[in-house]
Amino acid sequence: MNLAQTSIKSVLVALLLSSAFVPNLSADIKKGQKAYLKQCKKCHGNGTKGAAMKTQDEWEAAFSNENAGFKSWHKDTKGEKYTNSKKFKKYAPHLKDFLYEYGSDSGNVPSCG
Numbered sequence: 001m002n003l004a005q006t007s008i009k010s011v012l013v014a015l016l017l018s019s020a021f022v023p024n025l026s027a028d029i030k031k032g033q034k035a036y037l038k039q040c041k042k043c044h045g046n047g048t049k050g051a052a053m054k055t056q057d058e059w060e061a062a063f064s065n066e067n068a069g070f071k072s073w074h075k076d077t078k079g080e081k082y083t084n085s086k087k088f089k090k091y092a093p094h095l096k097d098f099l100y101e102y103g104s105d106s107g108n109v110p111s112c113g
């Protein structure tokens with residue numbers, strides 16, 4: 001195999017590898033986006049606005065330690081019941097993926113909100 005063929009092959013392999021990982025990643029972000037629309041939108045508006053409430057680091061921190069930071073934002077508000085619910089706990093990892101992906105400093109904007 002000559003040099004050109006070798007590099008074409010490695011490009012193809014890289015493409016195959018990266019596309020094999022993308023579906024998983026975006027599936028979680030999509031799940032999170034769906035959950036956002038169902039669970040957060042009524043209080044916080046569409047997903048673009050919601051995710052841009054915080055930076056990526058702030059989302060990361062809010063969902064660490066069993067979502068403690070996230071819960072503290074809602075303590076003693078009308079959102080408290082929701083953040084203590086099983087539903088929130090179940091979807092929190094997906095919500096985090098979505099919110100982190102579109103955090104205010106991410107440069108990303110969801111295609112539909």
Ligand code: HEC
Nearest residue numbers: 036039040043044050053054073074077078079082095099
């Ligand atoms: C029942 C209404 C309700 C629901 C559902 C709800 N929230 Fe809230 N949220 C509030 C209220 C009320 C506050 C405190 C006042 C404020 O900052 O708007 C708050 C605060 C926040 C804050 C802090 C805002 C700040 O300025 O620091 C963030 C971020 C947030 N919510 C995101 C979310 C996300 C993401 C979801 C869905 C997973 C969600 N909330 C679900 C009502 C709700």
